[in-house]
Amino acid sequence: MxxxxxxxxxxxxxxxxxxxxxxxxxxxxxxxxxxxxxxxxxxxxxxxxxxxxxxxxxxxxxxxxxxxxxxxxxxxxxMTIPVGDGADMPRGLLRIACAQSLAQEVLSAAVTEFLRRHPQAAVDLHIDSRAVNLVEERIDLAIRITNDLDPNLIARRLGACDSVVCASPGYLARHGTPLSAEDLSVHNCLTYSYFGRSLWEFSDAAGARISVPVGGNLSANESHVLLAAAVEGAGITMQPAYAAATLIDQGRLVALLPALAPLALGVHGVYASRRQMPTVLRAMLDFLAERFSNPRRWTRPQPRA
Incomplete structure (x- = not known):
């Protein structure tokens, strides 16, 4: 330390x-x-x-x-830093932790652009579905998608992530298509251990909140595993829209429940302290806040009516 x-x-x-x-x-x-x-x-x-x-x-x-x-x-x-030595330029190593799905689908492209703009900076990505201890694991920044942040942490909101409920055409052909949130209770729903567990939440066109307990024979602590299982016809999954969008466009998954919107989740940059914040960390937070504020990066695909 x-x-x-x-x-x-x-x-x-x-x-x-x-x-x-x-x-x-x-x-x-x-x-x-x-x-x-x-x-x-x-x-x-x-x-x-x-x-x-x-x-x-x-x-x-x-x-x-x-x-x-x-x-x-x-x-x-x-101690003073000589003027003109580039002291305000983002430089040095930044250790960032996030989940595999976010890293693969969203963050890798963002980090690549950041490093292109700031060639004296370097990023070490730590991929893990669990919430890491920033101090013990020497992590400068964790990107977390959640509405349930630890109140003891310091976090900056970077954006909002839409989700989508989807299943493969094969599963729907065998088990039918749910037409309401309540219909999900009789389907095999694939649950994510760190994502609301077995309670899926929606809002309707009038803004009313609907909570539905769901369950199935497969759960995992990595959303990509559930996404792959859904493609194979294992059941219905709720996924970040950015992760499922390509598969839905390809017809390998079908977006469901067009009248309902799954509860959006906040995208947060979590760090240890605002005090003596390295320039490279501040620059990364500003960059991600600008990039992730664009709703098109998180908007859910439109379900089939």
Missing amino acids: DRLTAADVFVRIAELGNMTAAAHALDMSRPMVTRYLAQMETWAGARLLHRTTRRLSLTAAGEQTLARCRRMLEVATE
């Missing part, structure tokens, strides 16, 4: 006497403040704070560490 940031965190905790107040002052999540404090104590090799229910106070080792941290921050403040 960054020792300079850890020093800043420790000084704020010492000055404010409360980790929640320090997190607010630093515009940082409370878990992040706790991790920086723990790492600072590891580096110091001693407990730095007495913890009570009302306030934190410094130990003897904490007093010594506080003085060193303040000196460190003073030196850092005095």
Whole structure:
């Protein structure tokens, strides 16, 4: 972890006497403040704070560490960057985490364009369907599609992702076509472990919300697996529109329920702290916000009436 940031965190905790107040002052999540404090104590090799229910106070080792941290921050403040050396240019490595479907269908093209604009930047993509721990896994930015963000995280909304309910022509020929949301309850629905589990939500033309419990004999924690299974006729799936669009255009899948819109999901860039944000991270967030704000990148295909 960054020792300079850890020093800043420790000084704020010492000055404010409360980790929640320090997190607010630093515009940082409370878990992040706790991790920086723990790492600072590891580096110091001693407990730095007495913890009570009302306030934190410094130990003897904490007093010594506080003085060193303040000196460190003073030196850092005095450092200047020569004008004209490209200090504001995005550069360096950016580690980004996201799910396979998003990386393959959307993010890879976006990252390619970003790197074309900023040749001194580099990106390391980490593909995983689970929500990674940003600090422990040294991730600078996670792209998540969800309406249920952890309130302790810092996130920037980048766009809205439409979904589509679809199935193969073969499955529909064997089992019939659902004409209402309620009809889904008697069909084999393929459920995504991290996507509402077995409750699918829709809105009708009047804006009324409809929630339908669904189930089937196949679930997975990777949406691409369910998409491939749906193409093979395994059942009905709810997919991000960007992932299913080509297969629907090819006729390998059929979009269903034209009168209903699956609940749209927010596309978020999640990161650890706004404080001392690297230029390359800020540039990537701005780039993705501009790119992903275009609804055409997320709009669901039109179902057959």
